[in-house]
Amino acid sequence: MITPAAFCQSKGTIIRPDFKKYFDQCGVDGAVAIYDYKKHLWILSDTVNTGRETLPASTFKIINMLIALETGTIPNENYVVKWPGKTDTLKYGYRPDIYHDISVKDAFKVSAGWAFIELAKRIDRDVYKRYLTQCGYGNVDLSEAGADFWNFGPFGISPVAQVVFLRKLFEGKLPFSKRNMDIVKRVMITEQNSAYTIRSKTGWTMANDMNTGWWVGYLEKKDEVYFFATRLLQSRKSNRADFSKCRKEITRSILKDLKVVE
Secondary structure, three states, rough: OOOOOHHOOOOOEEHHHHHHHHHHHOOEEEEEEEOOOOOOEEOOOOHHHHHOOOOOOOHHHHHHHHHHHOOOOEEEEEEOOOOOOOOOHHHHOOOOOHHHEEEHHHHHHHHHHHHHHHHOOOOOOOHHHHHHHHHHOOOOOOOOOOOOOOEEEEEEEEEHHHHHHHHHHHHHHOOOOOOHHHHHHHEEEEOOOOOOEEEEEEEEEHHHHEEEEEEEEEEEEEEEEEEEEEEEEEEEOOOOOOHHHHHHHHHHHHHOOOOOOO
C-alpha cells in the first residue's frame, strides 16, 4: 500500500496542516492529497488521513467505466443502460430525474449509481479483483455481498492512492487500451475554459452512519498538471446542508492558496 509516510521520506513532499481550516469551516474531518506533476511534488494536508482507506463511493465510476469498456461489457460511452424499474431510495436517496434509460456517459456525469450497479452485475468479481490489483487501486477487499461494493462494505482507497491511480491514467500506464483510457478521460471533463481543463469525479456514500464525500481528478493548465483527491468525513448525526458543495469548495480554496487557480 502506498502511504504518505513513504513520500515524506523524500524532499518531494510538503505537509500543509493549515489546510485544516477549510475542513473545519465545513464541520468535517478531511484530507487532501495533491501532486504537482511538473515539479514532482506532493502536497499533503497531513501524514495520516491522506493514507487512510475508506469507501471510494462514486469516484469508483472512473475505474468502473474502464473495466466495463475493457471487458466488452459496454462498447463505448454511448451505450444505453436500461432502467431496471426500481432502486433502493433509502440507500441512495430519491432522485426521480435519473430513473430512466441512460447512456454510460450521462450516468457518469449525473452520477446515476443504479446504471453502474447494473453494469457491475455483469462483471465477475474475480475480474474486478484482477484489474484493481493490476492498477494498485485500494485494498481490493470485495467481500461485500451486494453488487455496490464501492459504496458499502470493507473496500477502501486513500486520497494518496487515488492520486497515484489518476496519474497512471494521465500517463496511459494502466492495463487498459489507449482507446478506452481516452474515452474515460473525455467523459471526465467537468470544466473547460481558456485557462485550464478539469477532469474529475465526485463521490458520496452514507454507509456506516457516516457521510464520506470525495472530489478527485486533475487540472491541466498549459504545461502544468495538478492531481487532487479531497475526502470529507462527517457523522450522519451532525448532517450539514453544505456537505455536498464543500467537497469542491474546499478543493478550490486549496488550489487558490497554491496559486493553481485564481
